[in-house]
Amino acid sequence: MRILSEVNSMDAPVKEQPKEQRKLIVSIGPHMHDTESTSKIMWTVSGALLPATLMSVYYFGLPAIMVILVCLVTSLLSEAGMQWLLKKPVTLSDGSAFLTGLLLALNLPANAPLYIPFVGSVVAIMIAKQLFGGLGYNIFNPALVGRAFVLISFAKIMTTFVAPVSTFMALDAKTTATPLVLLKEEGMVKLLEIYHTKAALYQDLFLGNRAGSLGETSVIAILLGAAYLMMKRYITWHIPIPFIATVGILTWVFGGKDGLMTGDPILHMMSGGLVLGAFFMATDYVTGPSVRSAQVVFGICAGALTTLIRLKGGYPEGVMFAILLMNCFAPLLDRGMRSRVFGKTAVQGVKK
């Protein structure tokens, strides 16, 4: 274990004391510390996902619970197993594996057979996280890598969604397309045929009464958790707001069938995994940039990529790939957009 006192011993060795005196702790300052900790952050973010998790159970019933459980258990076991194999300290209590498992579950369809959350979790934790060095060293958001893997491997299942159900056991679940699929393949007319008015459509999107991945459907539940995190300053506006705003603006300009400026930004901003992705996945500390101005650029670029995939790509939804692609650029953005050092007249480039 790397511990603080080991660092101290390099610079200021702890000296032996005369016997009559009490032992004093000696270390290099600061001698005070804020109350935040990595595990507190991870568990709080997991807690902020509770509203979205509960809504998914409300809408999709027992199958949702099964998916969530499999994801959580597999993630925790994968983390512990991999750390044991790599002879590293097992750090399940830091909450990061739990959070990855929960996020992955919220990104899967409720009707997925249970080997899908299992495979997704194993890929997320073992490959995307631990093989890259574990917490803090992974380049790509593990939950999204897990989802990308199962989406590509089991494309058919992963794009078959069920409508929200009326009974908890969800025996009468019937498959249906998500609003974005309907919009892409049949247009706004078809959507209005189902929901009758735009207001009813928006309301169902806002509350989450639509087909989709577990946790992405209920915008209100996600926003509730996100607001809490923003209040605690665990996340800031710098990534999610530009992300969502960019999707809104670009889909309004380019998203309509009748020429420029005829798209439906509200529909686009509330559907797919955008709200969940922007507030809970793009804001992942490890895989995003940490310089504030770089975060804004990250958000805008992710929004632009999402729109590009949604409007021109082969998939109806692009949030996942947009974030994963932008993850690659996070370190570069950090390097390129460092803020000016206090008292320096110009940002000095790094000589390499």
Place this chain on the structure above:
Amino acid sequence: MEATTVKAHDTFSGGVHPADNKYLSAHKPTVSAAIPKRVVIPLSQHIGAPTKPLVVIGQEVKKGEKIGETTGFVSAPVHASISGKVVAIASFPHILGVDLPGVVIESDGKDEWVAGLKENSDYNMLSSEELKKLVQDAGIVGMGGATFPTHVKLSPPKEKPIDVVILNGAECEPYLTSDHRLMLEKSKEIVEGLRILMRILNVSKGYIGIESNKPDAIEAMNKAVAGSSDVKVWPVKVKYPQGAEKMLIKAIAGRTVPAGGLPMDIGVVVQNVGTAEAIYNAVRYGRPLIERYVTVTGRGVKEPKNFLARIGTPFSQLIEEAGGLTDAAAKVISGGPMMGMSQYTLDVPVIKGTSGITVLTKEEVSTKPYGPCIRCARCIDACPMKLQPSLIGVFIEKGHYQDAKDYNLMDCFECGSCTFVCPANRPIVQWVKKAKKELAKKKN
């Protein structure tokens, strides 16, 4: 306790808000500590060349007698703080954590001043050079903790004209209240000290920067200034490290010290309020710096107090006078908990830069292991110098000192804000100190 709020001026960006815990001692008037039976007066109490002893073992000395002579310009003489007999000249534990040469004096109980101290009731007639000489001979150094010899700061090269003098009464270190008490109890002397500084530097604008959590000190200083136009009391926002020179200049003068530069580059000299008071005593009464305000505080002492203590008083004596250590006491810090240095023995003496002794309890001292950086950006937001401590820390952890330097390692003034906020408990500022040492070694 402090119901009134003072409107504070704008300040630097970044910084942190540690619990200040000043209520432990802020309301307690300063008491004179007992005159120690035996003092250890280190021959080096400042940044710069150590002094060489002027006394021999067995010699009788009087209070205020010079016992250590400077060996260079960046140095300050040291004086006996009690009257008595020199009993040893050897190496003794110093607050820096190593043993350093010092003179031990055993008190004769008379506490007599040395003869020949020259009072100047009309010091306004003295020239700038004469005043500076008095400051230099009194052994005055920066009393906020940096201990840089004051006369050096008062001798800027000709091409760097000074037009602003700022007194630092921010006292942003948590726990410490010695400057606070000094401003309440010696406000007139501080203002006079500031005026002497302004005369030496031929400056017409003086400011006293005080964090707005000390409304009574602001009021007292305003009263002492009494509406005169040359000196202004300037309330600044409560934020660590507001008392750092560069940050205080930014808040008061609106000027930015260039990276790698000094305040004098932009026409500013900053001195601690305690230094100003010492300057007044030196100029008006001819008294060298032999005592200072010391806060003994923290939950590890039974009765936190503010003392006027002689230089050379052992920590153990002041802690005894503050009721002694509690059972839970675990860490004794010379200074405050953010930038202070923890001590392994209580035999270390008070020196010119000792603003306080903070004793923390076991519960307050963290010995948790540190984890990997999760790149949460808290340190980036906290850094008053706008560095990227997270990245610098990762570089140093892997031994890449040059990379850390490329990311402006050298601009860090080690305030520790990054380390204070780090949720992974990473010892970033400790690494920075280590890297600077390693880089210096490579250079030589």
